[in-house]
Amino acid sequence: MKIDELLLHTVSMPLVAPFTTSFGTQTERIAVILELRARDDHGDPVTGWGECVAMAEPLYSSEYAAGARRVIGDFLLPILAAAEHLTAETVDHLLKPIVGHRMAKAAVEMAVLDAQLRSRDLRFADYLGAVRDSVPSGVSIGIQPSIDQLLDTVQGYLDQGYVRIKLKIEPGRDIAPVRAVRERFGDDLLLQVDANAAYTLVDAPLLRRLDDFNLLLIEQPLGEEDLRQHAELARQMRTPMCLDESIVSAEAAADAITLGAAAVINIKPGRVGGYLEARKIHDLARAHGIAVWCGGMIETGIGRAANAALAALPGFTLPGDISASDRFYRTDITEPITIDNGSVTVPTGPGLCSEPIRDALAEFTVDSTRIPI
Numbered sequence: 001m002k003i004d005e006l007l008l009h010t011v012s013m014p015l016v017a018p019f020t021t022s023f024g025t026q027t028e029r030i031a032v033i034l035e036l037r038a039r040d041d042h043g044d045p046v047t048g049w050g051e052c053v054a055m056a057e058p059l060y061s062s063e064y065a066a067g068a069r070r071v072i073g074d075f076l077l078p079i080l081a082a083a084e085h086l087t088a089e090t091v092d093h094l095l096k097p098i099v100g101h102r103m104a105k106a107a108v109e110m111a112v113l114d115a116q117l118r119s120r121d122l123r124f125a126d127y128l129g130a131v132r133d134s135v136p137s138g139v140s141i142g143i144q145p146s147i148d149q150l151l152d153t154v155q156g157y158l159d160q161g162y163v164r165i166k167l168k169i170e171p172g173r174d175i176a177p178v179r180a181v182r183e184r185f186g187d188d189l190l191l192q193v194d195a196n197a198a199y200t201l202v203d204a205p206l207l208r209r210l211d212d213f214n215l216l217l218i219e220q221p222l223g224e225e226d227l228r229q230h231a232e233l234a235r236q237m238r239t240p241m242c243l244d245e246s247i248v249s250a251e252a253a254a255d256a257i258t259l260g261a262a263a264v265i266n267i268k269p270g271r272v273g274g275y276l277e278a279r280k281i282h283d284l285a286r287a288h289g290i291a292v293w294c295g296g297m298i299e300t301g302i303g304r305a306a307n308a309a310l311a312a313l314p315g316f317t318l319p320g321d322i323s324a325s326d327r328f329y330r331t332d333i334t335e336p337i338t339i340d341n342g343s344v345t346v347p348t349g350p351g352l353c354s355e356p357i358r359d360a361l362a363e364f365t366v367d368s369t370r371i372p373i
């Protein structure tokens with residue numbers, strides 16, 4: 001494949017409701033959408049789409065949207081444009097000289113992969129080796145202003161058919177909300193919590209109290225760098241330990257599994273540098289008997305569709321944060337992803353996602369930059 005040009009569209013999409021986590025409250029999603037224009041091996045024009053999941057500010061990880069745009073335009077694209085044999089499978093190797101910036105790298109790999117799949121009229125799920133036509137849909141619920149509002153919110157998502165509830169927690173808003181949800185909805189509700197690294201090992205006695213609520217897992221209670229400490233906390237808790245922010249690559253996953261820091265892994269393609277690295281982590285975890293599920297970064301329909309295909313791999317045995325588009329957006333920039341009977345259908349068309357809807361993309365675009373080759 002030969003790249004002709006890349007368009008970087010920064011979109012600002014209002015959320016249907018504020019989304020509060022331990023690192024802040026989001027009311028809009030800023031995302032960098034990649035429109036890659038290239039020629040396939042027959043010289044025919046093809047367009048590939050990608051989405052960079054980096055947030056507007058470096059609050060979840062060190063990357064942020066404006067920084068990712070710079071890295072993509074100034075460093076990543078020139079390397080790929082100069083490549084003699086550019087394929088999705090060689091992007092990671094070609095970009096090795098650039099240190100870090102995994103979300104930026106994931107986005108360009110995604111655009112190259114989408115173009116490659118479309119040029120071959122290939123469905124992403126088939127390319128990956130997916131084994132399901134639909135995947136169970138879990139929903140992530142932000143920290144709510146009151147327990148009553150939390151209970152109403154949980155009820156609302158259960159009424160929509162979501163099969164698993166994830167509650168964001170933070171110090172001071174953890175035990176009481178989890179107890180209230182467990183008491184209201186009973187022991188059969190698939191329930192887990194996500195702390196986004198808000199605690200320290202000093203909080204172990206408090207976190208151990210979560211063992212009373214029969215949770216599926218506790219996600220990233222400690223810091224991104226704290227593999228050894230998560231292993232120590234895992235030894236002190238019955239609730240399975242799940243890592244998110246810490247798992248930035250297959251190598252980090254191998255370290256976490258070996259140290260006993262993760263009994264479950266949340267795989268996010270953007271966080272680990274792309275869907276191909278995500279599949280490597282899936283394969284590694286499976287070989288170690290470690291369950292994985294697909295996390296979400298409030299993606300638009302581009303990333304949301306691709307995540308549904310990834311989650312259809314056999315090792316994704318726990319419901320992921322793959323909710324319908326309307327969980328976050330009134331209008332998506334692609335055909336909306338919907339939840340039917342608790343599941344999201346794995347996309348059936350060629351490529352990673354359905355083509356973005358130009359009017360919707362234009363409506364939310366706050367800046368478009370053409371990167372010439």
Ligand SMILES: O=C(O)CCC(=O)N[C@@H](C(=O)O)c1ccccc1
Pocket residue numbers: 021055060139140141194196244295296297298299321322323
């Ligand atoms: O369903 C979704 O797309 C969001 C799931 C979710 O809670 N994502 C959280 C997380 O910590 O995992 C997040 C969202 C946005 C940015 C960073 C993290």
